Amino acid sequence: MKLLTFSTLFPNAERPGHGIFVETRLRHLVASGQVEARVVAPVPWFPSSAARFGSYARFAKAPAKEVRSGIEVLHPRYPLIPKVGMTIAPWLMAQAMKPVIRKIIAQGYDFDLIDAHYFYPDGVAAMLLGRHFNKPVVITARGSDITLLPQYRLPGKMIRWAADNAAGVGTVCEALRTEMISLGVDAAKVVTLRNGVDLELFRPFAGADARAAMRAQLQIKGFTLLSVGNLAPVKGHDLTIGALQHLPDASLMIAGSGPELQRLQALARELKVDDRVRFLGPRPQSELRHYYGAADAMVLSSSREGWANVLLESMACGTPVVASKVWGTPEVVAHADAGVLMQERSAAGVAAAVQALRAASTERAATRRYAEGFSWDATTQGQLTLFRRILGKDH
Missing domain, CATH: 3.40.50.2000 (Glycogen Phosphorylase B;)
Known part of the structure; x- marks a missing residue:
């Protein structure tokens, strides 16, 4: 054909x-x-x-x-x-x-x-x-x-x-x-x-030592969230930043570019969490996979999504997700091994879902196995x- x-x-x-x-x-x-x-x-x-x-x-x-x-x-x-x-x-x-x-x-x-x-x-x-x-x-x-x-x-x-x-x-x-x-x-x-999802490109590190080495290389310490997507209102990065007020020991990395950058930077300063937020700019997938694997959880707070590829990319790297319950996302995050869906799309709702994910102590190998069903x-x-x-x- x-x-x-x-x-x-x-x-x-x-x-x-x-x-x-x-x-x-x-x-x-x-x-x-x-x-x-x-x-x-x-x-x-x-x-x-x-x-x-x-x-x-x-x-x-x-x-x-x-x-x-x-x-x-x-x-x-x-x-x-x-x-x-x-x-x-x-x-x-x-x-x-x-x-x-x-x-x-x-x-x-x-x-x-x-x-x-x-x-x-x-x-x-x-x-x-x-x-x-x-x-x-x-x-x-x-x-x-x-x-x-x-x-x-x-x-x-x-x-x-x-x-x-x-x-x-x-x-x-x-x-x-x-x-x-x-x-x-x-x-x-x-x-x-x-x-x-490309299961060859997006895959876990070969052991805990390799993951620890990459975290050190990327200057990641402590419990760290990752958010990936355009810096646009629909992606809800402001809610994820706001959640840090309820998560005092968590840090956040945001990968992406867009018109909201200055507003999001100002919000982080206003909420006094700017010392825990890193704006990474746009990253190619070859680099992004390292951030996925090094993070402790991936957060997607969108108000609209058809099928969010970033969720599967994160899971394929062994990192569970927290996501808003919009459109196709519940079809992606359909098992506890995948992560947690927010009960409420708000800063407090993001924080509550992150806390629930931490309490569940999902094994990274189980998250990877779940993603393997999405070749x-x-x-x-x-x-x-x-x-x-x-x-x-x-x-």
Whole structure:
């Protein structure tokens, strides 16, 4: 099978962690030997010299083309109007991608199916392109594209149109599948294809001595929490910082970057816990695994999550988690060996869950064994089954 994977959520040399979960899933799928893939990962056009665009200017630095894990990835530009272009974004994206895809086909890669990720604007644009090139489209819902965007009238209408006309719909958790069905999408069309975890990359240290050595190298002392994710309000880092007031012997490391950095630093000072909070900045997965393994618990206080990969990454390193009970997270943290779900999403609720986790004295080996049930094999097989069914029906 020849796939064209289509999504703005895909890493590039300038933003290597952006949408890495889409790349990881595709990499495992291609490794099956059953599919060939090319990637079109549209990037908003912005002049690199336009400092007034702030973070948007970073998009301009993405390469036009690169090869990642042996897969050819194109980053063609499309026009994006910040703040006011939300309703026309799918159309603008699709129009800009038509000549790109026409060239791909002309050069000999006449793909069988468009594999799109994130419903808006990506999935809607993919559906427009599928209609134009007469190709079936599968769209995978990943989180806020279904939990938040359908609340807006026009995007919601376009999301439902894309779902109704797609050959198949995937979701990364059962909670998102249920939500899609509640939006009126045919239940028979929606398949849950949960994310897995790279069990080779994310693994425990080889013994207590190795873990102690890494803790010393990372300057970690005493009971230490780790929080990983964008420094954005949805991630709830402020609640995790606030929990330190109730956990006097605990320290916190936060890995990630984003617009909330200065506010979170100010909050830590205001609460007089800044001496126990370390902002690590963004870290590549090759480094992040050491922090996971060295921490005593991973905390995720998000208000929304489709399927939080960081939870499985932590568990695969043997570190149990504390997480808020939102969307797909209870499907990830479904056993005591995995960790504890907060009873209340607040600073006090975070602290109470951390205390419960400490009292449980979960064995790190048991947490690793739990994570081993989430390899990518089942997801890869689920995708192959879905794609074969669609192509068998269409041809």
